[in-house]
Amino acid sequence: MFSPSSLDSHSDIVQLIDESKNFSTSINDFLHKVKLNGAGLDYHIVSVFGSQSTGKSTLLNALFNTDFDVMSEIKRQQTTKGIWMARAQTSSRLLKQPSPDGEEASSEEDTTTDQESKILVMDVEGTDGRERGDDQDFERKSALFALATSEVIIINIWEHQVGLYQGANMALLKTVFEVNLSLFKDHQSKSLILFVIRDHIGVTPLSNLSNTLTADLNRIWESLSKPADMVDPKLDEFFDLQFTALPHKILQPEQFSSGTSNLGTRFTDPDNSEYVFKKKYHRNVPIDGWSFYAGNVWQQIELNKDLDLPTQQILVARFRCDEIANQSWDLFEQELLELKKHIDAKLQSDKEIDENFLTVGNLIKHTRSSAMLVFDEFASKYAKAVYETKRKELLSRIDSELINIYKNHLTKLLKLSLVRFETKFAENLSKNLGFLVSIDSSELTTKEFFLSNANNASADDGVFVFDDEFTTLDEEINKIKAIRRNNEISKIISRAMKKIKPVLSEKIKDVFKNPNEDTWDRIYDEFNSISQMALSRMNSSTITCDTGVIDFGVGAYVEDNQKGVLEFKKQAWINFEKIIKGDVCRPENVLNRLLERFDELFRFDENGAPIVWKPSDNIEAVYLKAKNNALLLLPIFCEAKLKDGTRITPGVSIAEEEEDNLKNERDFNDFDLFEIEKRPFSAILTDKQKEEISNKFKKQCDLLYIESKRSTIQSITQIPIYVYALIIILGWNEFMAILRNPVYTLFLLLAGGGAYIIHSLKLWSVIINVTDAMFLRVKDMAVEKLQDMAVNSDTKKSPIRQQVSVRASSGGSDHYSDNIELDDFNEQEN
Numbered sequence: 059m060f061s062p063s064s065l066d067s068h069s070d071i072v073q074l075i076d077e078s079k080n081f082s083t084s085i086n087d088f089l090h091k092v093k094l095n096g097a098g099l100d101y102h103i104v105s106v107f108g109s110q111s112t113g114k115s116t117l118l119n120a121l122f123n124t125d126f127d128v129m130s131e132i133k134r135q136q137t138t139k140g141i142w143m144a145r146a147q148t149s150s151r152l153l154k155q156p157s158p159d160g161e162e163a164s165s166e167e168d169t170t171t172d173q174e175s176k177i178l179v180m181d182v183e184g185t186d187g188r189e190r191g192d193d194q195d196f197e198r199k200s201a202l203f204a205l206a207t208s209e210v211i212i213i214n215i216w217e218h219q220v221g222l223y224q225g226a227n228m229a230l231l232k233t234v235f236e237v238n239l240s241l242f243k244d245h246q247s248k249s250l251i252l253f254v255i256r257d258h259i260g261v262t263p264l265s266n267l268s269n270t271l272t273a274d275l276n277r278i279w280e281s282l283s284k285p286a287d288m289v290d291p292k293l294d295e296f297f298d299l300q301f302t303a304l305p306h307k308i309l310q311p312e313q314f315s316s317g318t319s320n321l322g323t324r325f326t327d328p329d330n331s332e333y334v335f336k337k338k339y340h341r342n343v344p345i346d347g348w349s350f351y352a353g354n355v356w357q358q359i360e361l362n363k364d365l366d367l368p369t370q371q372i373l374v375a376r377f378r379c380d381e382i383a384n385q386s387w388d389l390f391e392q393e394l395l396e397l398k399k400h401i402d403a404k405l406q407s408d409k410e411i412d413e414n415f416l417t418v419g420n421l422i423k424h425t426r427s428s429a430m431l432v433f434d435e436f437a438s439k440y441a442k443a444v445y446e447t448k449r450k451e452l453l454s455r456i457d458s459e460l461i462n463i464y465k466n467h468l469t470k471l472l473k474l475s476l477v478r479f480e481t482k483f484a485e486n487l488s489k490n491l492g493f494l495v496s497i498d499s500s501e502l503t504t505k506e507f508f509l510s511n512a513n514n515a516s517a518d519d520g521v522f523v524f525d526d527e528f529t530t531l532d533e534e535i536n537k538i539k540a541i542r543r544n545n546e547i548s549k550i551i552s553r554a555m556k557k558i559k560p561v562l563s564e565k566i567k568d569v570f571k572n573p574n575e576d577t578w579d580r581i582y583d584e585f586n587s588i589s590q591m592a593l594s595r596m597n598s599s600t601i602t603c604d605t606g607v608i609d610f611g612v613g614a615y616v617e618d619n620q621k622g623v624l625e626f627k628k629q630a631w632i633n634f635e636k637i638i639k640g641d642v643c644r645p646e647n648v649l650n651r652l653l654e655r656f657d658e659l660f661r662f663d664e665n666g667a668p669i670v671w672k673p674s675d676n677i678e679a680v681y682l683k684a685k686n687n688a689l690l691l692l693p694i695f696c697e698a699k700l701k702d703g704t705r706i707t708p709g710v711s712i713a714e715e716e717e718d719n720l721k722n723e724r725d726f727n728d729f730d731l732f733e734i735e736k737r738p739f740s741a742i743l744t745d746k747q748k749e750e751i752s753n754k755f756k757k758q759c760d761l762l763y764i765e766s767k768r769s770t771i772q773s774i775t776q777i778p779i780y781v782y783a784l785i786i787i788l789g790w791n792e793f794m795a796i797l798r799n800p801v802y803t804l805f806l807l808l809a810g811g812g813a814y815i816i817h818s819l820k821l822w823s824v825i826i827n828v829t830d831a832m833f834l835r836v837k838d839m840a841v842e843k844l845q846d847m848a849v850n851s852d853t854k855k856s857p858i859r860q861q862v863s864v865r866a867s868s869g870g871s872d873h874y875s876d877n878i879e880l881d882d883f884n885e886q887e888n
């Protein structure tokens with residue numbers, strides 16, 4: 059509670075308007091000095107009017123503990139010139155707070171708290187001063203200024219002046235009323251006029267004095283010429299009136315002191331029924347804009363321009379909101395600089411995903427909101443419409459800067475999200491979660507990561523949108539997924555290929571062991587059946603793949619699965635072609651196969667036993683038959699043709715254009731020699747190759763025929779009879795020695811027994827044949843060696859000859875072709 063008796067300090071004072079009517083430029087400094095610059099709307103202004111030297115300054119000093127100059131009793135000349143302002147110094151004693159048990163606190167000091175006053179007091183130059191003479195200009199202007207800025211106007215008059223209608227006070231009141239009419243046309247703000255009647259002796263009660271004054275005021279009001287646009291305006295529509303009286307300061311100092319003390323509570327105690335600072339009196343100009351407002355008001359008054367407060371309030375709102383917006387912008391720019399530095403540092407260091415990167419989002423949001431917080435705190439106290447407009451302008455300016463940073467942030471976030479997707483996918487795969495689960499779960503977590511971080515920075519009102527970036531992320535993930543799915547399908551196909559290739563090769567070789575007219579039908583059937591079986595095994599769907607569409611189980615679209623099937627068929631076909639052209643039907647292998655067939659027919663009987671030619675045998679007929687028979691196989695190897703004459707193609711499910719593509723995709727490196735890439739699949743061997751094979755075959759056959767013929771001639775050579783006689787004569791003693799030796803005799807008996815058993819079982823011919831065959835082989839080898847050295851003009855042995863030799867020595871086994879297949883496989887693996 060305000061207590062004048064406890065006033066103990068002196069206020070700082072500023073001259074708002076000097077005697078030359080100049081408005082001070084240091085109001086803000088003053089407000090800062092008296093620590094009211096941050097009060098917002100929480101302040102009050104009271105001013106005092108009255109004739110010169112009527113104790114106005116004395117009253118203010120007594121009420122508010124200010125330090126306005128007071129006239130010297132001796133000189134009695136004007137002291138207050140212009141308008142002065144001071145902050146009321148209040149050491150207010152709060153009411154005692156009841157303790158929890160209902161008793162008052164024992165010590166006053168315990169419950170006393172200093173409370174800074176929020177009252178600004180204006181001491182206005184007295185009217186009717188002899189110093190200004192008849193110049194009423196300042197009097198009128200200062201009244202206008204005080205009304206425009208103050209909530210409460212104290213009219214200070216002596217008691218003896220009350221009722222003197224023609225006196226100076228009434229002229230002043232008339233001035234106040236007149237200017238008030240021009241100021242408050244809209245009736246939005248009222249003012250309180252507080253009459254303080256000085257030197258009140260007490261003979262006339264205050265109520266009588268109040269009535270007299272009220273009557274005088276009404277009379278003055280009636281006499282005023284009102285603005286034409288006002289319909290019978292009443293005094294109380296514009297003013298509230300209060301009256302109080304104070305005893306003589308010099309003659310009744312104690313009563314004067316107690317009177318000012320009581321009056322003071324009406325300024326400081328909101329609970330006081332006569333509390334003067336009602337909300338309706340406030341001019342609603344925040345204190346930080348008051349200097350501009352007051353200066354502007356004074357300028358208008360000085361230029362004698364129309365002054366209406368709402369316009370002034372809008373003006374000050376615009377001015378101050380602009381100022382505050384600029385301050386907020388400065389703050390924003392500082393923070394923006396920091397934000398950019400932070401982002402640059404992050405961009406350089408964040409090669410990998412760094413969770414600290416997420417702070418960028420928060421910082422963007424913080425930079426935006428901190429600047430706006432400052433603006434809102436100060437500007438929101440001004441005219442709402444102006445504040446909101448200026449707020450939008452500032453926000454849009456800030457957002458136009460931040461949006462670029464946000465978009466860059468999103469671009470970075472997008473990249474990080476995609477990296478994260480790949481990393482997550484690899485992690486999931488390494489955990490053996492399976493392709494489908496791995497890729498789906500990676501997509502989900504990646505999108506969550508993006509959304510949470512994009513939202514993080516996008517501010518509460520969703521100014522920064524990220525729909526486009528999210529769509530891009532979705533598209534990029536889908537692209538990666540499509541690539542990964544196709545890769546996975548390729549891997550599945552490649553694994554399947556590794557499995558079916560040896561099986562297919564084995565089956566084809568089996569078929570070619572006995573080539574005949576339906577060889578290619580059987581091979582083609584094997585190929586189709588193995589391919590179909592492999593496709594069925596790759597199908598993860600329970601639906602059968604009769605339609606040719608299977609599901610590889612990687613979440614691919616039907617079209618991708620279809621492409622996978624085509625890819626599989628292509629690979630299968632390429633491998634099939636490689637087996638046929640690069641292995642089974644290579645010219646040297648075809649030659650071997652023909653020679654094998656010739657061997658089977660010419661050198662072995664129907665039981666598979668080697669034939670020992672006798673002079674009586676028609677070797678030539680057998681030779682011709684075997685040779686012609688073997689040559690019949692050659693066309694089978696040369697052209698892949700089905701029994702019905704149609705050519706083998708990659709398969710019905712591969713379209714013609716696909717077949718063309720296939721030719722371009724084939725990797726014929728390992729059998730380029732045969733230039734088969736220029737020919738259709740069915741043309742396996744060229745005519746030239748065919749002729750070469752035929753010639754080599756015939757040559758080999760001829761050699762074998764000659765050998766057979768020679769062996770027959772040798773076998774018919776006989777030993778002369780005298781040789782036997784010579785053997786008996788010369789070996790007689792040796793025979794006798796053997797017969798007389800029991801060991802030799804026993805050996806002879808065993809040999810005789812054995813011979814008897816062989817004879818009894820009729821095995822002589824077999825034993826003789828085997829023995830002959832052995833000799834023949836040994837002889838053949840010797841002969842071939844000699845022939846190679848002597849007959850063949852080539853210095854090197856031909857591979858075909860080698861193979862024949864090897865094959866002959868190994869009893870016709872297929873080691874050679876086995877070796878080719880192995881080499882071929884190894885090459886492919888590499």
Ligand SMILES: Nc1nc2c(ncn2[C@@H]2O[C@H](COP(=O)(O)OP(=O)(O)OP(=O)(O)O)[C@@H](O)[C@H]2O)c(=O)[nH]1
Nearest residue numbers: 110111112113114115116128129136137138184307
């Ligand atoms: N009779 C009487 N004199 C007073 C009272 N209060 C102050 N004074 C005297 O009146 C004289 C003028 O006092 P100020 O307070 O300077 O009066 P003022 O109205 O501020 O004077 P200006 O600023 O020059 O217009 C001083 O000499 C005071 O001592 C009072 O209550 N009664």
